[in-house]
Amino acid sequence: MGNTGDVSGLVNAASTGRDAAWRELTRRFGGLIWTMARAEGLNAHDASDVEQTVWLRLVEHIDHLREPDSVRAWLLTTARHECRRLRLANRRVRPVAEPAQDGWVRAADEEAHERERTRLVLRVLRRLPVPCGLLLRLQAHDPVPEPETLAAVTGVPVGDLPKARRRCLRSFRRRLDALSRSPRGRTTP
Numbered sequence: 805m806g807n808t809g810d811v812s813g814l815v816n817a818a819s820t821g822r823d824a825a826w827r828e829l830t831r832r833f834g835g836l837i838w839t840m841a842r843a844e845g846l847n848a849h850d851a852s853d854v855e856q857t858v859w860l861r862l863v864e865h866i867d868h869l870r871e872p873d874s875v876r877a878w879l880l881t882t883a884r885h886e887c888r889r890l891r892l893a894n895r896r897v898r899p900v901a902e903p904a905q906d907g908w909v910r911a912a913d914e915e916a917h918e919r920e921r922t923r924l925v926l927r928v929l930r931r932l933p934v935p936c937g938l939l940l941r942l943q944a945h946d947p948v949p950e951p952e953t954l955a956a957v958t959g960v961p962v963g964d965l966p967k968a969r970r971r972c973l974r975s976f977r978r979r980l981d982a983l984s985r986s987p988r989g990r991t992t993p
Contacts, residue, residue, distance in 0.1 A: 818866060838855045840880055840883050850890055858883045858886055929976070936975060940976055951965055
């Protein structure tokens with residue numbers, strides 16, 4: 805079941821309501837959708853929501869796919885759109901913080917410092933070339949996606965992943981050090 809004809813057959817079988825075809829589609833592509841959503845910066849809960857929404861969209865549109873053998877690309881494109889939609893919706897919702905109490909002031913300061921360090925790391929990740937930033941974000945997940953999934957999402961061949969990871973980490977460290985030393989990027993007083 806590894807060629808595109810099989811994928812086309814699965815899509816056609818799923819469109820007729822065959823449970824086995826749906827199970828195989830979700831087995832093949834579910835992890836890819838979730839991983840891509842995490843790579844887009846969503847937390848695990850939001851990534852799961854995106855994955856569920858993407859499968860719902862496929863159920864709604866499976867009869868209208870022009871190229872059933874391109875369902876993987878359709879799923880990833882739909883997942884990207886859902887990630888953007890969710891990020892925009894999350895920007896509109898601003899949680900109201902509880903007032904700090906005396907015993908919580910130090911914890912709040914440490915939390916603010918940690919948020920600043922996280923912001924700095926994310927800024928550096930966003931500035932890396934796409935394959936590097938994506939590869940490093942995916943490597944930070946628990947569990948780390950399978951090499952085949954990493955290769956599919958980043959476009960880096962499986963055999964080149966270790967070398968690419970080392971190169972990307974060196975670039976990340978250089979950029980993080982440079983940004984940490986700059987007055988605008990400094991996270992410590």
